[in-house]
Amino acid sequence: MGKDDYLPLFETKVAKGRLLHRLYAVTMFLGILFICVYRVNHFPAQGELKRWAWIGSYMAELWYILYWLITQSVRWSPVYRSTFKERLSRRYEKVLPGIDIFVCTADPVLEPPVMVINTVLSVMAYDYPPEKLNVYLSDDGGSELMFYALLEASQFSKIWLPFCRKFKVEPRSPVVYFSSAVETPVDNVIFAKEWRTIKNLFEEMKGRVDVAMKLGRVPDELRKQHKGFREWELGASRRDHQTILEILIDGRDGNAVDVEQKPLPTLVYMAREKRPQYQHNFKAGAMNALIRVSSRISNSKIILNVDCDQYSNNSESVRDAVCFFMDEEMSHNIAYVQYPQYLNNVTKNDVYGNLLRVINELEFPGADANGGPLYIGSGCFHRRDALWGEKYDKESKIDWTKENGKVRVKESANVLEETCKILAGCSYEENSQWGKEMGLKYGCPVEDIITGMSIQCRGWRSVSFNPERRGFMGVAPTSLLQSLVQHTRWYEGHIQIFMSKYCPLFYGHGNIPLQLQISYCCYNLWAANCLATLFYVIVPPLCLLKDITLFPQLSSPWVLPYAYVFIAKYSYSLGEFLWSGGTLKGWYNDQRMWLYKRLTSYLYGIYGTVLRSLGFSKLSFDITSKVADDDVSLRYEQEIMEFGTVSFMFNILATIALLNLLAFIWIMARLIINTRTKEADSYALQMILSGLVIVINRPVYVGLFFRTDRGRMPSSITYQSLILATLACLLAL
Ligand SMILES: O=c1ccn([C@@H]2O[C@H](COP(=O)(O)OP(=O)(O)O[C@H]3O[C@H](CO)[C@@H](O)[C@H](O)[C@H]3O)[C@@H](O)[C@H]2O)c(=O)[nH]1
Ligand SMILES: [Mn+2]
Numbered sequence: 001m002g003k004d005d006y007l008p009l010f011e012t013k014v015a016k017g018r019l020l021h022r023l024y025a026v027t028m029f030l031g032i033l034f035i036c037v038y039r040v041n042h043f044p045a046q047g048e049l050k051r052w053a054w055i056g057s058y059m060a061e062l063w064y065i066l067y068w069l070i071t072q073s074v075r076w077s078p079v080y081r082s083t084f085k086e087r088l089s090r091r092y093e094k095v096l097p098g099i100d101i102f103v104c105t106a107d108p109v110l111e112p113p114v115m116v117i118n119t120v121l122s123v124m125a126y127d128y129p130p131e132k133l134n135v136y137l138s139d140d141g142g143s144e145l146m147f148y149a150l151l152e153a154s155q156f157s158k159i160w161l162p163f164c165r166k167f168k169v170e171p172r173s174p175v176v177y178f179s180s181a182v183e184t185p186v187d188n189v190i191f192a193k194e195w196r197t198i199k200n201l202f203e204e205m206k207g208r209v210d211v212a213m214k215l216g217r218v219p220d221e222l223r224k225q226h227k228g229f230r231e232w233e234l235g236a237s238r239r240d241h242q243t244i245l246e247i248l249i250d251g252r253d254g255n256a257v258d259v260e261q262k263p264l265p266t267l268v269y270m271a272r273e274k275r276p277q278y279q280h281n282f283k284a285g286a287m288n289a290l291i292r293v294s295s296r297i298s299n300s301k302i303i304l305n306v307d308c309d310q311y312s313n314n315s316e317s318v319r320d321a322v323c324f325f326m327d328e329e330m331s332h333n334i335a336y337v338q339y340p341q342y343l344n345n346v347t348k349n350d351v352y353g354n355l356l357r358v359i360n361e362l363e364f365p366g367a368d369a370n371g372g373p374l375y376i377g378s379g380c381f382h383r384r385d386a387l388w389g390e391k392y393d394k395e396s397k398i399d400w401t402k403e404n405g406k407v408r409v410k411e412s413a414n415v416l417e418e419t420c421k422i423l424a425g426c427s428y429e430e431n432s433q434w435g436k437e438m439g440l441k442y443g444c445p446v447e448d449i450i451t452g453m454s455i456q457c458r459g460w461r462s463v464s465f466n467p468e469r470r471g472f473m474g475v476a477p478t479s480l481l482q483s484l485v486q487h488t489r490w491y492e493g494h495i496q497i498f499m500s501k502y503c504p505l506f507y508g509h510g511n512i513p514l515q516l517q518i519s520y521c522c523y524n525l526w527a528a529n530c531l532a533t534l535f536y537v538i539v540p541p542l543c544l545l546k547d548i549t550l551f552p553q554l555s556s557p558w559v560l561p562y563a564y565v566f567i568a569k570y571s572y573s574l575g576e577f578l579w580s581g582g583t584l585k586g587w588y589n590d591q592r593m594w595l596y597k598r599l600t601s602y603l604y605g606i607y608g609t610v611l612r613s614l615g616f617s618k619l620s621f622d623i624t625s626k627v628a629d630d631d632v633s634l635r636y637e638q639e640i641m642e643f644g645t646v647s648f649m650f651n652i653l654a655t656i657a658l659l660n661l662l663a664f665i666w667i668m669a670r671l672i673i674n675t676r677t678k679e680a681d682s683y684a685l686q687m688i689l690s691g692l693v694i695v696i697n698r699p700v701y702v703g704l705f706f707r708t709d710r711g712r713m714p715s716s717i718t719y720q721s722l723i724l725a726t727l728a729c730l731l732a733l
Contacts, residue, residue, distance in 0.1 A: 008330065009088055009323040015078040015365065024572050025072055031568065032065050034561035038552060050548045053539055057550050060532035067529060068569075073518040074366035081368070081465050083323035085316060092326060095404040098132045098300035099318055100384075102290045104283055105308035106140035110625040113149035114209050115309055115475070118173040120150065122311040123304070124157050124265045125164040125172035128318045130258075131251050133265035134298035137308075138286040142241050142271040144232040148218045149209045150269050151226055154248040156205050157267070158258040163198050164315070165262075167191055170469070173311035174202045176344065228269070236271075243421040244271040245293065247413040266298060272424035280426070281435060282621040283377070284447035288439035291387065292423040297416055301325075301403055303387060307378040309626045310341065310474035317471045321381040324463050325398075332397045335372075335386035335460030336452065339379035339471035340364060346476050349585040351639045352483040353593030354476035358573075361580035363522070364464040371516035372462030374523065375452025379472035383460075387451075389438035392459030443619060446493030450502055453520060457511035475626040478633060479642035479711075483593070484601045484649055486624045491527040491597075491605030498524035499609065527609075530602035533595065537656050537693055540686045541663035545732040551685035562685065589639075592696045599656060600649040635711050641699040643713040650717050651724075654704055657697035658725035660690045666729070 039058040044050045088096075101123045105116045116137070124135055139146045156174075164172050171177055178199050212218050223229040228246040236244065249256050251266035258264055272289040274280055281288075287305065294300070302325060304318070314320075321337045340360035364373040385396070409416065422428060429435060435442035440451045456462065465471070477483045497520075501507060504520035543550055552558035577587040611617045628636065635642055643650055667687060671680050680687075703713040704721075 006328060007087055008084070009327040010081055010083045010330070012079050012081050014369070015080060018077055021075055024568060025075075028068070028565060028568055031561045031565040032068075034558075035061060035565060036065075038558045038561065042552070042558075047548070049546065050543075053543055053548055053550055056535050056539055060535045063529070063532040067525065070518055070521050070525065073370065073515050074363040074522055076366065076515070077369050078362055078365035079369045080365055081324075081463060082467075083320045083465075085319045085323060088319060088323050088326065092322075092400065095401050096129060096132060096322060097302055097325070097400055097403055098134065098298060099126075099128070099302050099304055099322075099381075100294045100298055100300040101133065101135045101304045101306070102287060102294070103135065103137045103306055103308055104140070104286050104290075105137065105146060106283070106286075107623050108141050108143040108145050108213075110623050110627065111141075111308050112627055113143075113146045113213065114175070114206055115626060116146065117149045117153035117156075117209075118175045119306060119308050119311040120153050120267070121157060121160055122171060122173035122176075122313075123306065124267065125161050125315065126312065126318045127165075127315040130161065130265045131263040132300075133318075134251065134268070134294065134300060135265055136268045136270060136290050136294055138290050139269065139271045140274075140280070140282075140286050142236060142238050142244065142274060144218055144229060144236075145209075145212055145216075147228055147232075147244070147246070147269055147271075148212055148222065150267070151228070151248060152205050152209055154267050156202065157249075157264060159198060159201065161264065162258050162260040162262065163194060167194075168315075170315060171311065171313040171473070172315055173313075174198075175206070176311065176313075176473075178202060239274050239276055241271065241274055243273040243424040244269070245417045245421055245424065247297070247417060250413040251298075252408055253413070268293070268297065270424060273421075273426045275426050278426040281442045282447070282619075284435065284440035284442050284451070287447075288429070288434050289424040291384070291439050292428070293420045295384075296409065296420050296423065298408070299384075299406075301384050301398060303382045303384050305378065305380050305382065306472060307474060310378045310472045312471070313342070313344075313473045314467060314469045314471050316469075317467075318381075320465060320467060320471075324465070325381075325383065326400055332394070333392055333459070333461050334463055335383050335392070335455045336375055336462045337381040337465050338364070338373045338375060338452075338462060340464075340466050341376060341379055342470045342473050343476040344473040345478070347637060347639050349583050349589055349639055351589050351636070351641060352477065352480060353586075353590040354483060355582075357580040357582050357586075357590075358576050360466065362576060363519075365466070367516065367519045368462075368464040369515075370519050371513045372456055372460075373452075373464040374520070375448045375455070375462065377446075377448030378474065380448075386455050386458070386460050387439065389433065390458070444493050444496055444502075445489045445619065445621065446497070449493065449520075449523070450497050453497075453502065453504060453508065453512075456516065457508055459511070477624050478628040478636040479644070480596070481642075481645055481647055481649065482625060484597065485622055487597050487601040488604045488608070489622060491602050492608045494524045495527040495605055496609045496612075498528075499613070527602040527605040530598050530606065533598040534603070536689070537595075537599070537660065541660045541690045541693075542728065542732045544663045544667045544683060544686050544690065545729055549682045549686065551689075553681045554684035555681050559685070588696075592699075595696060596653060600652055603652070604649070631710060635709070640709075640711060641703060642711040643703045643717075644711045646714045646716060650713060651721055653697075653700055654713060654717055654721035655724045655728075657693070657700040658704075658721055659728055660693040660697070661701070662725055662729045664690045664694055 044054050103120055105111050120135060120137060124133065126133060137150055160174060169177055231244045246269045248269055249264050249267040251263060256264045270293055272286060324334055324337045325331050343354055346355050367373045440447050441454060444450045477486055504517040504524060508517040540550055574587050577590065632642055667683060704718050
């Protein structure tokens with residue numbers, strides 16, 4: 001093909017509305033300057049306490065200013081990508097590259113096998129030549145129930161894949177598909193008939209897996225189906241077993257076909273070796289084992305990685321991703337294509353702000369413009385060599401036509417299973433660069449972020465892609481505590497990166513653009529927000545009780561910059577949220593969640609990092625549960641905040657909510673009794689601040705005092721926080 005008729009496989013457009021953003025940024029900046037002038041000019045002449053409170057407020061404000069500036073880096077000029085799949089297919093249909101797909105699971109209770117196999121089936125059913133897809137399930141739970149479910153899925157795929165192909169169904173996760181299409185379609189008789197049959201077969205399969213789950217073991221008659229069960233008969237336990245590797249469908253085998261005689265994707269079950277004396281490095285360890293094992297079995301140049309709950313929602317995603325890797329002019333330095341993580345169980349107003357809308361829709365495209373989005377662990381297509389640890393250089397261009405002519409390994413599946421086991425063994429990585437320079441990095445709770453950054457630091461860029469039909473959908477935590485705990489792991493990981501030698505400002509220096517270094521700081525410094533926020537929700541209400549004013553009087557012109565900055569910041573944030581597809585109430589919930597995360601998860605994250613760096617605690621990974629009690633689910637559906645468990649996090653939230661309430665009531669009472677308007681004038685801003693804290697904490701007060709269901713605040717927390725808040729007030733008075 002000549003240069004002239006080169007048509008790109010993807011294009012990039014810069015977002016509209018940048019002028020509005022710049023106007024906002026400049027005026028905000030001016031407002032901020034005025035606030036700084038005010039703080040310096042009005043430094044209190046007397047009163048030891050007041051001075052300290054004043055300095056504290058100023059420090060908190062300076063922090064907010066710095067952080068706000070950092071967050072502008074991902075807003076400056078977001079870019080949006082689109083692909084040309086018909087061009088891809090016209091030029092390369094015959095030589096499309098193979099894809100290795102990694103699905104990770106770790107616990108059959110928190111991550112039910114039925115959910116996992118639905119994810120597996122959805123990625124097996126991509127609209128892509130099936131002989132070029134290789135699906136690997138890594139089971140860190142080492143569970144025979146999971147193995148059994150996967151075996152069932154391998155059977156079911158024989159009818160599911162032809163059905164998807166024939167009727168172009170979407171999404172291709174059977175459970176989601178059948179639950180969203182409630183009515184049997186009637187307009188097409190053949191379709192309707194098949195639909196029924198397949199739905200029934202699916203229900204039966206699901207029933208069998210559920211029965212095994214209830215029994216807690218696989219019934220004996222089913223065990224005969226596959227030699228793989230022998231591993232568990234030999235006594236494999238979750239934390240102590242040799243590598244279990246079973247090629248359930250061998251794509252090279254001519255007999256591995258579906259009911260229409262079309263080839264099936266390769267399907268592999270892997271439970272890497274686990275021994276109590278070895279550190280197994282959680283998901284990063286699983287991924288590295290998968291990288292090695294797959295390199296022997298299929299060795300595709302492109303790797304897709306999904307969490308077990310993140311099913312494919314768009315059957316064209318592989319083709320989209322391949323467009324980014326196969327463009328003749330622009331692809332050579334692209335290491336990974338990251339899709340946002342969407343969730344299929346968020347309610348309309350997303351009580352726990354799980355969706356991170358603005359990050360998905362705006363900040364990642366913003367980071368893309370700066371050099372590429374972060375790798376967020378799921379829904380990400382990697383170039384194998386970049387993930388493996390290679391540096392980018394101009395020679396990194398892949399000749400895809402040659403790739404395709406490569407002969408596949410000759411060994412039989414049985415031999416492969418045996419020879420690959422060692423690659424997933426505990427001692428394989430000893431004295432090697434795995435987990436350091438090769439594969440995913442170890443030792444960080446957000447292995448994905450740190451790995452993505454080091455890939456970029458090796459000269460690669462990445463791409464953020466978010467097609468209209470969402471690429472992947474996962475499961476959001478359904479209770480407040482779960483959400484806060486999940487975020488604690490993330491924040492802890494991020495702040496750890498910032499405080500380590502991987503701090504983007506140093507590690508990235510000279511390797512990635514400055515804007516990208518700053519973009520990383522937006523997330524790496526999440527946890528650092530906690531101190532300023534704690535100050536802002538604790539000290540001003542206490543100062544109300546102590547007769548200390550911290551803000552300008554309502555009648556003074558210095559109120560203007562405060563008012564402007566506050567109103568502009570929040571209107572802009574609301575605008576972004578609505579633009580990203582959220583609702584007004586959703587935004588309000590989201591603001592509350594950011595506050596709660598700052599007061600709890602961030603604090604815990606910092607605490608955890610400090611403990612770990614002093615050697616008092618070891619790295620852990622609390623897996624987020626993907627299931628909930630019916631009771632909890634019901635409240636989740638109704639968007640009622642779930643407390644219900646005793647956790648010190650709730651003590652913090654409740655105490656702060658009560659403290660603000662008490663201080664507010666006290667000052668109101670005083671104003672009403674004394675009718676001193678002058679006081680009202682000086683305290684106005686502080687009262688507004690506490691007032692806002694009260695408004696946003698409505699669910700906490702309701703949970704403390706008005707609810708009777710099991711999701712209310714445990715009474716021990718109610719008493720403790722009441723006592724604590726009252727004591728604090730009395731002390732201040
Ligand atoms: O020892 C482990 C622990 C976890 N996992 C898998 O890791 C994935 C993510 O775990 P989850 O509990 O769902 O955590 P999330 O916070 O939802 O995950 C996000 O954050 C993680 C880093 O904290 C990334 O690894 C994930 O890809 C990213 O989706 C799941 O598929 C797990 O099965 C393992 O394979 N082995
Ligand atoms: Mn998850």
